[in-house]
Amino acid sequence: MGVKRKVFLLSVYLQFLIIAAVTNDNDFVILKALKDDIWENEPPNWKNNDPCGDNWEGIGCTNSRVTSITLSGMGLKGQLSGDITGLTELHTLDLSNNKDLRGPLPTTIGNLKKLSNLMLVGCSFSGPIPDSIGSLQELVLLSLNSNGFSGRVPPSIGNLSNLYWLDLTDNKLEGEIPVSDGNSPGLDMLVRAKHFHFGKNQLSGSIPEKLFRPDMVLIHVLFDSNNLTGELPDTLGLVKSLEVVRFDRNSLSGPVPSNLNNLTSVNELYLSNNKLTGAMPNLTGLSVLSYLDMSNNSFDASEVPSWFSSMQSLTTLMMENTNLEGQIPANLFSIPHLQTVVMKTNELNGTLDLGTSYSENLLVNLQNNRISAYTERGGAPAVKLTLIDNPICQELGTAKGYCQLSQPISPYSTKQKNCLPAPCNANQSSSPNCQCAYPYTGTLVFRSLSFSDLGNTTYYEILEQNVTTSFQSTYKLPIDSISLSYPHKNNFEYLELSIQFFPSGQERFNRTGVSSVGFVLSNQIYSPPPLFGPMFFNGDQYQYFAESGGSNKSTSIGVIIGAAAAGCVVLLLLLFAGVYAYHQKRRAEKANEQNPFAHWDMNKSSGSIPQLKGARCFSFEEVKKYTNNFSDANDVGSGGYGKVYKGTLPNGQLIAIKRAQQGSMQGGQEFKMEIELLSRVHHKNLVSLLGFCFDRGEQMLIYEFVPNGSLGDSLSGKNGIRLDWIRRLKIALGAARGLSYLHELANPPIIHRDIKSSNILLDERLNAKVADFGLSKSMSDSEKDHITTQVKGTMGYLDPEYYMTQQLTEKSDVYSFGVLMLELLTGRRPIERGKYIVREIRTVMDKKKELYNLYELIDPTIGLSTTLKGFEKYVDLALKCVQESGDDRPTMSEVVKDIENILQQAGLNPNAESASSSASYEDASKGNFHHPYCNEEGFDYGYSGGFPTSKIEPQ
Structure with a gap:
């Protein structure tokens, strides 16, 4: 040249x-x-x-x-x-x-x-x-x-009027908590903030009365492990939005303010290791309280308060060294979800009787008291009991297990999924999917829990599923799997969990992958399950980056010349591609002649062939690959239709595959019609159909994967999710909106025909999604009033009018929904021990009494209280839905309006929404992500290319 x-x-x-x-x-x-x-x-x-x-x-x-x-x-x-x-x-x-x-x-x-x-x-x-x-x-x-x-904490922070999340935990900050004084700003001005995290510092002085105001929307107030003195201000009781309160490990004195009873939304309350005095506070109003720790204070001597037994949501009661005396009432241990009772170093005496209705694996530590006898009951559940340093053990020595030190909890570690781990190189680890890789590691730190049974593996499995689903499906990060290990509490009562993130499709992360994982966690985009509460991520330095190619700076002239020559090659390739495409098209046309979907127009709607919005046809080999050959590890359920498998698409999105068993399969045209029905309904409260498989004699439907299982699993306690009253109202509203869409906005209208708790799924935000349209029927113009059809459905939910006449109407779904509302209220299946829920409610109900005299039937995990807002209207609406005659039942749109009014009565905006489960981490235009821990007035965080967009706005 x-x-x-x-x-x-x-x-x-x-x-x-x-x-x-x-x-x-x-x-x-x-x-x-x-x-x-x-x-x-x-x-x-x-x-x-x-x-x-x-x-x-x-x-x-x-x-x-x-x-x-x-x-x-x-x-x-x-x-x-x-x-x-x-x-x-x-x-x-x-x-x-x-x-x-x-x-x-x-x-x-x-x-x-x-x-x-x-x-x-x-x-x-x-x-x-x-x-x-x-x-x-x-x-x-x-x-x-x-x-x-x-x-000092800068008073100027009070000028940050848009501040939502304030976390200064674990530093060396000192001095008093700043509040405004006319000349200087202070933290009391942060009326939009929901998070005050100041634990593990050296703050001193008293807590200013002015710090808390009734117009605040705080949900987390964490001032644990400081040097604060003086009394706990009664203005704290004015912030009714609070959910987590931590003032433990300070030097606070004086009595606990009586108006803390106003904090009816508090789930966790830590006041331990202070110098609090006065009478033991009565916290009956904290009806959803799950974790209470008032240990190591100087309260007046008193017997075990009777209100302890009324806290039906309690999982953990920590009352070490609080001057309790007398005998412990047996009904304390019958609280449904109680896991831990610690009353060490008190003056408790007499005979200990746990009764027989306590939770399995209950831990009771009564070390260093004056208990002289223990009533052991045959056939009672296992209990971890410690009575060391009591008179009973001084007499028995170590002859009894409860007179010995308890064994440490076996450490938890994520299990591998029915596969044999391959031998890995040095510094590599084997993922739960048995792939060798260099994981990104760190520690998840949770600063407030609603449980205390650290040996219950179900909690960690829920967290694993939640993290994996969120990172793969919602945030679209290159994560193959995660592994959790070594759960333990540190000296500050924070739960620490080691975590490993394994890369997807390769053995190393690139820098973008690591920084994206860190960003999602440090920016508080990821919201853990409600059991775990506020958290942060302490990441280790990653040493094994997969580096990208060379520098643009070193591009040579030869590369430019090569690019010009490549242009000629491209022209030849285009010509070849055209010829190849023509032959492939002819081949595909011949192959599709026997396929019932061969002439399906995927791009336009005409006649009986609707547009498929996003639903695609998968091959059997694809589905087999996505489910790891339909492995047992991916089997997540079964029903009359067949089995349901969890799968993962190449882009990391989790899917649910409903695979028909051979005996239940329909003909090709009928299967096609069902897909057409499902493909034309698109609503945030309906589970989305992503595609189908009609290959090798198989019939499979592919749906979005909904991570928190069914409503039935939550009501039974199977998945560890506790639903309070407001959450149940929101679930009822979401399901009602989904049904209302089917009845009134789908064209033609659709009757679901199988509404029940197992067909209401809960996404990562516990939003309700109606699922399983296997029995659904669409109504043509000639069938506006009813469809005469064979009776199908589930006993207990089945409309008796439909059963008698075989005439199916939209009001049949309304009846089933009314039964579902009663199931939400009671936590009981519609037919249980021969008793029908509708008849039981009608028999017991008395409108002249509080809670309509239904106290004994209400699910105690709701958090029983006489102030369940909208309770009576909710019961009235449910009973309207289950009227004998369909003409006397409301429409689903009327049901939606009534539940919205109930939520408004409870002080909530029924139209405030959580983040969409289908939002893309990579595309801000397609959806925003809801900020964690917020109630209905939180913030959404938008994204562009995996990073924040320029603006964050309140909903």
Whole structure:
């Protein structure tokens, strides 16, 4: 090649670089300074020429401006220099879990006026938090936990009027809690915040009365493990939205305010290890309380309070060293879900009688009391009882198991899924799917639990399923599986769980994969199951990155010439592809002649052939691959139709495959008609059909996978999910909306014909989705009044009018829904021990008495209270739905309106929605993600390319 030609090509290449350099000049200079002078160990592709144009890892851009830096867990070293505050369009800064990032925050951080998310979790920053942080008016999420920040909490934080999440846990902050005084702002001004996390610091002084206001929407107040003194302010009882309260491990004194009884939504209350005095508080109003710890205080001597036994949602009662005396009433141990009772070091005496109706594997620790006898009952469930240092054990020695130290709980570890692990290389681990890989590891830390039985593997299995489904399906991250191990509580009563994330389709993560996992966790996008409460992720440094290709900076002239030559090759390939496509089309036409779906127009609706919106035809080999050859490990249920298997699509989305058994299979045309029916219903409260398989004599329907199982599983306690009154109302509303859509908006209308609790599925947000349309019937114009058909359905839910006349109407679904409402109320199956739920309610009900005299029939896990808002209207509506005559029943749209009114009476917005289970982590335009732990007025977080978009807005 001649010199002139080389010069010409070089000049073209340089012009190309100039055109491609899209990053704003100022932003480019700042990032280059961070790369060259301040940070070490930055991603390798930062050697490329242009941050936005060359897609620097961790850098998000909008119109040439840098809008996000997300480098969680990258092993960065250095400091956060003031240079970064020149990125004036920056909205998100996530440098979490870079333990070698040190030094103070720049005092100019307040210049980042558009910053909405600031996450520096698990780094090594130190020094004071700059007062200028109060200038970040757009800030919604501020997470500075697990660093070494010292000094006072800046009062200027009170100026952050949009702040939702405030986490300063595990630092060295000291001084008093700042509140406004007319001249200075304070935390009491944060009326939109839902999270005050200040545990594990050195805060001192009294808790200001002014800190809490009735117009606050706080749900988590965590001030545990500080040096706070004085009394607990009674203004705390004004914040009725509270769900988790922790003031344990301080030096608080005085009595517990009596108006804490107003906190009817509190699930966990920790007041232990203080100097509280006075009478033991009566907390009867905390009807949904599951975890209560008041140990190691100086309350007045008293007998075991009778109100303990009325707390029907209680799982854990911790009353060590609280001056309790007398005999423990046996009915205390009959609370349905009670797991742990610790009353060590008190003055309890007499004979211990646990009764016979306590939960299996109940743990009772009464060490160091004055108990002289124990009534052992044959046939009672197993109990872990400790009576060491009581008179009974001083007489018996160690002859009895309860006079010996209890054995430690066997450590939990995720099981492998019916496969043999292959031998792995050094530093690799075998995933639950028996694939060798280099996992991304760390620790999940949960700061408040609603359970205490750490040996119950069901809880960890629920968490595993929840994490896997969320990361694969909702956030679309490259996760094959996760593994949990070594659950234990640390000295601060936080649950710690080791976690391993295994990469999908490869043995290593790239940097984007690791930072995306960290971002989802540090930005509090992922919401754990309600059992586990608030959490954070402490990630380890990942050492095994799969590096991408070479640098654009080193592109050679030869590559450019090769690209030109490739153009000729492309033309030839296009010609070949055209010929090949023609032959493939002819081949497919012949193959489809015997297929009932051969002439199905997938793209337009005409006559009886509806448009398939997203439903596709899968081959048998595809489905076999997705379910690991229909392995037992993927078998998640069965019914009259056949079995249901869990599967995973190549993009990581979880699916449910309903596989017909040979004896139940329909003809091809009938199967086709069922798919047509399902493919034209699309509603957020209906389970979505993704596709079907009609291959090799198989009939299979492929649905979205709904992670939290059926409503029936929740009501029976099978899946460990506890449903309070408001959640049950929301589930009823969601199911009603799904049915109303089928009856009134589907064209033609559809009657479900099998509404029951096992056909109502709960997604990751516990939103209801109506499922299983195997018995559904569509109504043509000639069948507007009814369909005469063979009676099908489930006993107990079946409309008696339909049973007698064989005339199916939409009111038949209404009857079944009314039975479902009563099942939600009682937690009982429609027919149980020969008793029919509808008849039982009608027999016992007395409208002149409280709760219509239904107290004994109400499911105790709701959290029994005389203030179940809308209770009477709910019962009235359910009984209208189960009237003998269909003409006397409401329509489903009327049912929807009535339940919406009940929710409004309870002070909630019935139209506030949780995040869509089908939202894509990769595409902000297709859906937002609901912020965790929020009630109905929370925030949604949008995404673009796996990172936050420029704005976070309340719903």
